[in-house]
Amino acid sequence: MPIPLFDAPDFLELGNDTVTSYLTRVTLHQVTDAALVYEYACAWLLEHRNNSNNYKTYRSELTTYLYWCFEIQKVSPLEVKRRELFQYIAFCESPPEELIGYFNTPQFREDRHSGERLPNPNWKPFLGKKEGGQVLAYQISDTALKTKLSVLSAFYSYLIDEELTERNPARQVLRSGSLRSSMTAAREQEGFEPVKAFSELQWSYVMSTARARAEASGEHERTLFLVSLMYACYLRISEVAARPGFSPVMGQFRRDSRTGIWSYLVPRSKGGKSRTVAVSKALLGALKRYRKHLGLSLLPSPGEETPLFVRQRAGTRGRSAGMVNANLGIRQIRDLIDELIQAAADEAMADGFGEDAAEMRNMTAHSIRHTGITHDINLNGRPLSHVQADAGHDSIDTTSRYLHTSQIERHESATGKKLDRLMVSGEDL
Numbered sequence: 007m008p009i010p011l012f013d014a015p016d017f018l019e020l021g022n023d024t025v026t027s028y029l030t031r032v033t034l035h036q037v038t039d040a041a042l043v044y045e046y047a048c049a050w051l052l053e054h055r056n057n058s059n060n061y062k063t064y065r066s067e068l069t070t071y072l073y074w075c076f077e078i079q080k081v082s083p084l085e086v087k088r089r090e091l092f093q094y095i096a097f098c099e100s101p102p103e104e105l106i107g108y109f110n111t112p113q114f115r116e117d118r119h120s121g122e123r124l125p126n127p128n129w130k131p132f133l134g135k136k137e138g139g140q141v142l143a144y145q146i147s148d149t150a151l152k153t154k155l156s157v158l159s160a161f162y163s164y165l166i167d168e169e170l171t172e173r174n175p176a177r178q179v180l181r182s183g184s185l186r187s188s189m190t191a192a193r194e195q196e197g198f199e200p201v202k203a204f205s206e207l208q209w210s211y212v213m214s215t216a217r218a219r220a221e222a223s224g225e226h227e228r229t230l231f232l233v234s235l236m237y238a239c240y241l242r243i244s245e246v247a248a249r250p251g252f253s254p255v256m257g258q259f260r261r262d263s264r265t266g267i268w269s270y271l272v273p274r275s276k277g278g279k280s281r282t283v284a285v286s287k288a289l290l291g292a293l294k295r296y297r298k299h300l301g302l303s304l305l306p307s308p309g310e311e312t313p314l315f316v317r318q319r320a321g322t323r324g325r326s327a328g329m330v331n332a333n334l335g336i337r338q339i340r341d342l343i344d345e346l347i348q349a350a351a352d353e354a355m356a357d358g359f360g361e362d363a364a365e366m367r368n369m370t371a372h373s374i375r376h377t378g379i380t381h382d383i384n385l386n387g388r389p390l391s392h393v394q395a396d397a398g399h400d401s402i403d404t405t406s407r408y409l410h411t412s413q414i415e416r417h418e419s420a421t422g423k424k425l426d427r428l429m430v431s432g433e434d435l
Contacts, residue, residue, distance in 0.1 A: 008073035009125040010113035012065035015055035067157040070131040088178040106134040203376040215350040231296035237378040238289040248333035254314040256306040283396045343371040
């Protein structure tokens with residue numbers, strides 16, 4: 007039987023032991039990246055915490071979909087294709103009787119004795135109807151199916167933006183014709199989704215804010231180096247955060263003894279791949295500054311196991327409880343970066359850049375990766391093949407998405423085009 011996976015926003019951030027135990031079992035025995043997908047699902051949901059109705063709709067659909075993936079198909083949502091999603095539609099059109107409830111039930115409830123939040127075993131993913139005491143045959147409208155697919159499409163768009171996957175099977179189904187909506191048709195006309203990256207001005211505010219904070223208080227040196235590393239090496243948040251089986255260390259910075267060139271090793275990336283990223287002189291300088299603040303030698307020694315981003319206060323929960331010398335997790339790093347971005351947006355607003363500030367407030371930690379790639383291609387002129395290797399893209403087509411990503415940039419690059427380049431004077435007609 008499915009269990010609710012996503013509590014109300016304030017409780018979701020705290021974690022739930024019952025849900026964690028369930029995800030551990032699924033990860034170990036059925037779907038190896040179940041816990042990873044769940045973490046990203048939580049992050050996506052929390053972006054919608056201020057809209058109660060949307061949050062409730064999204065979490066219910068995600069719970070149903072993840073149950074189908076984990077327990078029915080035993081497949082990762084990242085591997086689902088259009089054909090499998092039609093099977094999910096069939097599942098929603100005719101769900102097993104034991105998954106149908108006939109009254110609204112809260113997804114979580116509080117235990118009277120322990121005060122612990124527990125998934126409600128009476129919750130069901132599908133809501134049926136009764137009439138005169140008789141159970142009616144379950145039916146789901148085309149509108150409800152479109153809503154389900156629209157929610158999944160939005161979730162997959164988020165995963166694409168986070169570079170966890172490259173496909174959106176829900177959008178493919180919506181475009182197939184049978185479930186087409188006017189909203190989908192409008193999205194088709196827009197072409198590819200734009201890459202969410204900071205402009206040169208916006209990123210300057212992020213970095214200047216990080217530097218000012220570090221100068222004012224040493225505790226912000228960690229954040230300054232964090233964003234410098236993610237920007238310079240195009241790192242995903244999962245590549246700098248502590249995770250089961252992976253904890254980033256200083257020894258990932260490596261010097262080639264023959265050439266003297268420094269690189270940064272990402273031993274565990276998307277899809278289990280590893281890669282090395284070229285390290286710039288500016289990043290090497292940022293590393294020296296950070297290590298000096300930590301009281302370490304300016305550069306790491308071969309195989310050095312010093313944690314990359316240590317806590318400044320002892321952990322309070324889980325395996326890191328009471329520990330200081332432990333790497334930060336995804337949630338802590340995301341919170342640090344979100345706080346910095348909001349502070350930088352405040353600075354931009356104070357200087358009269360209201361539109362830029364508004365755009366900055368919608369950026370996320372993953373936008374830093376997009377920004378590093380975009381700036382290296384469009385501003386620094388790095389070859390696409392070099393950026394592709396450092397970013398870990400399987401295809402050069404993925405890297406090419408970052409070429410002049412915004413409409414403004416495309417417009418500015420087109421304004422000087424002539425109809426006749428050999429025309430000496432006058433205006434083109």
